[in-house]
Amino acid sequence: MPERGHALRKLGFLTIGRFDADDPxxxxxxxLEVIDRAEALGFDSVWLRCRHLQAGISSPVAIMAAASQRTSRIELGTAVIPLGLENPLRLAEDLATVDLLSGGRVNPGVSVGTPMLYDHYKRALYPESYELQDFSKQRVQQLLSHLRGEPVSDFSGTVGIEQFTDHVQPHSPGLADRVWYGGGRDSAIWAAQQGINYLTSSVVSIEGTESRDFATIQAEHIDAFRAHHPAPARARVSQGLVVIPTDSATDDQIRRYRDYAASRFERTTSPQGLGPPVAGGPAPRGMLFSPDYVGISDELADQLFDHAGFRRADEVAFALPFTFGADDYAQIITDLAKKLGPALGWSPAGV
Incomplete structure (x- = not known):
């Protein structure tokens, strides 16, 4: 556990991969350049956020494929691929292909549920079956089954001169063990029961807890995950907060970073999403956001060592803010690797 005197095991960050929609x-x-720089700095992982119908990464598997040919060591993750827009069999083929090309460095993080704004494009996505789609956790189980090489066809043999197998090709052994899932306490327990890994982020559900403290709730979720995992010693947990070190930042950057954090602080003061139930719909879910962390690395390290969620995570994937420029991101990830990481007891890999 990353406590004072104990080294943080893995350091990574999450990027949305923003671009200009008129010139992507x-x-x-x-x-891709950010991923190259991250490997050179010794980061253990880079995670890609997935966004559909937005000017952000819509095909993280394609980005990972390109990155796999430019890098040799760094792990490539997704946080997360919404499975409501994916066919699990086809996704398993793509993930396995990229994992093999990367030498076993892919960490697929996935989510379920009805896709955001689904009613607006469901006919384009599923023209004849949009009302029949199952957006439950069954989709994760299907993906895991395919990645594990379990049968998907009742035929295996030869047709003419062509050979067919009954399972997804190519098969990448070990990839299923690197699948990640996020969510609240119930999701943490479910992920543990599947034997997969657990992603935490800067938002938690207050369901099942009396606490209104973000760090305490996140710690409760991680504890529940470990308690229900069949092999807790190898179970991986990653924490993802917005953490912005300012050690080498300019005065202008520091001002903008602090303004960004201040503009988002109000939502951290009480649970969001609570309200009267909608007739025929699920009960409202209360979501609590973490404040963003901005400051010099020694100060940030003290704050993180005092954070109950951080103390229970094996590794971190700090989230880069969405709205900054290339120079800002270069400064942030450089300070993460050269200042904050060492302050947390972390040592760069392959450097």
């Missing part, structure tokens, strides 16, 4: 290529290239 420079932004996509920038994301």
């Amino acid at each position: 290529r420079p932004g996509l290239e920038e994301t």
Whole structure:
């Protein structure tokens, strides 16, 4: 556990991969350059946020494929792929292909549930079956089954001169063990029961707890995950907060970073999403946001060592803010690797 005197095991960060919708290529290239820089700095992982119908990464598997050919060591994750827009069999084929090309570095983080704004594009996504789609956790179980090489077809053999197997090809052994899932306490327990890994982020559900303290709730969720995992010693947990070190930042950058955090602080003071139930719909879910952390690395390290959720995580994937520029991101990830990481007891990999 990352406590004072104990080293943080893995350091990573999460990027949205933003781009200009009228000229996407420079932004996509920038994301690949960020991954290159991260490997050179010794980061253990880079995680790609997935966004559909937005100017952000819509195909993280394609980005990971490109990055796998430019890097040799760094782990490539997704946080997260919403499975409501995916066919689990086809996704398993793509993930396995990229995992093999990368040498076993892919960490697929996934989510379930009805896709955001689904009613607005469901006919384009599923023209004849949009009302029949199952957006439950069954989709994760299907993906895991396919990644594990379990049968998907009742035929295996030869047709003419072509050979067919009954399971997804290619098969990448061990990839299913690197699947991640996030969510609240119930989701943490469910992920543990599946034997997969647990992603935490800067938002938690207050369901099942009396606490209104973000760090305490996050710690409760991680404890529940470990308590229900069949092999807690190898179970991985990653914490993802917005953490912005300012050690080498300019005065202008520091001002903008602090303004960004201040503009988002109000939502951290009480649970969001509570309200009267909608007739025929699920009960409202209370979501509590974490404040963003901005400051010099020694100060940030003290704050994180006092954070109950951080103390229970094996590794971190700090989230880069969405609205900053390439120079800002370069400064932030450099300070993460050279200042904050060492302050947390972390040592760069492959450097």
